[in-house]
Amino acid sequence: MSPVLGIIASSTQQGRGGAVGSYDALASVRLSAATSSVTFTGIPTGYQHLQIRALCLTTGQESLYIAYNGDTTGANYRDFQIGGNGSGSGFTYTNAGVNGYGAGTGLVSQTAGAGNIIDILEYSKTSKNKVARTLWGVDRNGAGSVGLFSHFWANTSAITSITLSVTTYPFQTNSSFALYGVK
16 A cells, blocks of 8 residues: 555554554445445444545535534534645635535546545544544546545544535445554
8 A cells, every 4th residue: 555545653553463554444335326425333442543445426526524423513523625636726725613524526427536545543542532634536537636634523532433425416326435444
């Protein structure tokens, strides 16, 4: 795995029954019908971090939102995005008080998708609020863009469920989502 796409652990960890930074597949979903949300539940606590890899197919430009443990209280989430579109135009985005965060963008057809890699750091520690980062990109038939999100959830609870959702254009058939535990 490329270091750009993989998680760079904030600390090393020994003695967890595997190599430091190794990944265990926990769950995966490939949609057979359109839907506006996907939820991972029963997330175990035996890992240092979590990673979600998502290929999001929609019929229009869309943001990907995330909610932890069913918390949809907008004031509990904050995020910041930086990105570019290849034309020399960069962009930044700051959001406060909205359910979740935009971790990616939609697309113009089902033949290309918005790729998202979401790293959720120290998700089971109950002594700190949760932080995540997302690397995303979309082609849009040659007119694509890439971005990096930093995301904050003001809650010290261990994350036991994660819901990914869209608001306007549902995830289409063959959208795929995979959850990994990172040792």
